[in-house]
Amino acid sequence: xxxxxxxxxxxxxxxxxxxxxxxxxxxxxxxxxxxxxxxxxxxxxxxxxxxxxxxxxxxxxxxxxxxxxxxxxxxxxxxxxxxxxxxxxxxxxxxxxxxxxxxxxxxx
Amino acid sequence: xxxxxxxxxxxxxxxxxxxxxxxxxxxxxxxxxxxxxxxxxxxxxxxxxxxxxxxxxxxxxxxxxxxxxxxxxxxxxxxxxxxxxxxxxxxxxxxxxxxxxxxxxxxxxxxxxx
Numbered sequence: 001x002x003x004x005x006x007x008x009x010x011x012x013x014x015x016x017x018x019x020x021x022x023x024x025x026x027x028x029x030x031x032x033x034x035x036x037x038x039x040x041x042x043x044x045x046x047x048x049x050x051x052x053x054x055x056x057x058x059x060x061x062x063x064x065x066x067x068x069x070x071x072x073x074x075x076x077x078x079x080x081x082x083x084x085x086x087x088x089x090x091x092x093x094x095x096x097x098x099x100x101x102x103x104x105x106x107x108x
Numbered sequence: 109x110x111x112x113x114x115x116x117x118x119x120x121x122x123x124x125x126x127x128x129x130x131x132x133x134x135x136x137x138x139x140x141x142x143x144x145x146x147x148x149x150x151x152x153x154x155x156x157x158x159x160x161x162x163x164x165x166x167x168x169x170x171x172x173x174x175x176x177x178x179x180x181x182x183x184x185x186x187x188x189x190x191x192x193x194x195x196x197x198x199x200x201x202x203x204x205x206x207x208x209x210x211x212x213x214x215x216x217x218x219x220x221x222x
Contacts, residue, residue, distance in 0.1 A: 004150075033210055042199060042213035043151065087150050094164060095141065096211060098150030 002026045004099035006088050011105045012078055020073045020102045022088030034062050034073045035087040037101065043087055047073065078106050110134060112214035114200050120220045121190055128186045129217045133202030140183050141211060142175055143199040151199055157183060158205065190221045 003025045012018040024032070031050040035043035049055055049064035049071060061074040073086055085101040113132045121127050133140050138159050143151035154173065155165045159180040172190075177183040187194055197218050201211035 042215050045210040045212070048210060089150070094158075095153050095156050096151075097153070098143075100148065100150050 002090075002092070002097045004088055004090060004097055006086075006099040006102045008100070009103045009105070011107060014078055014080060014106055014108050016078050017074065017076050018078060018104065020075075020086050020088075020104070022071045022073070022099060024069050024071070024088070024090050024097075024099075026090045026092055026097055028092035029066065030091040030093070032062075032064050032071045033089045033091065033096070034060075034071075035089060037085045037087055039084075046086075075104075080106050080108070082106050112200060112202050112212055114198075114214040114217050116217055117215060118218050118220075120222065122222050123190060123192060125190055126186065126188045127190060127219065128184055129198055129200075129219075131183045131185070131200030131202075131214055133181070133183070133200070134212055135181075137202035137204050137212075138180070139203045139205040139211075140177055141201045141203075142183070142185050143201065145197045145199055145216075146195075154185070154198075187219075190219075192221050195219055195221045 006022045033048050034046040036046050037043040047062040054063045059076045064071045083106045085103045087101045088099040089096045115130045140157040142154040145151045155175045157177040160177050172188045175185045197216045199216045200214045203209050203211045
């Protein structure tokens with residue numbers, strides 16, 4: 001079966017750095033994706049990893065270790081607008097498997 | 109706006125009624141996905157189309173659910189004899205189908221079954 005685990009909720013302070021972890025076990029792997037989802041809205045794409053290592057996009061970075069079935073999303077210089085759920089998703093052969101999401105609360 | 113669109117955005121219905129949702133993907137995207145999402149959970153895969161062909165359907169999807177993509181463009185998702193447990197956000201996403209390409213989500217249809 002497919003299994004994607006991420007923490008349910010995290011809290012961090014404005015201006016700080018936070019790391020959201022994701023572990024996965026899936027049949028087939030064609031990339032790991034991170035999405036941001038604000039309450040009541042659709043998910044929006046943040047980052048993509050298919051090879052091991054770190055991908056950086058502005059304040060967001062994502063890391064992948066395929067041998068460990070592990071990824072993390074790093075958010076720097078946190079802003080209040082970063083309060084949202086962050087979804088880890090693995091693309092299998094034809095479809096995407098999503099974790100339950102990590103709700104990030106950014107406090108002043 | 110050339111993003112994914114869904115209609116309606118909200119639907120309230122009584123238990124036992126049928127409902128139909130529409131999704132218009134980004135033009136030229138040949139893959140289209142339907143998901144269901146409940147509060148505090150990630151999107152749950154329902155079904156997937158490559159052009160007009162429905163290639164996969166979740167085992168969790170009962171016979172009350174059916175989806176079509178007749179001309180490989182827009183898609184419809186129908187739920188027959190709705191139950192209160194069907195209350196959820198129904199998300200549609202499309203992708204070009206290329207390796208490494210993400211999906212682009214529509215705004216969703218929020219269904220409430222009374």
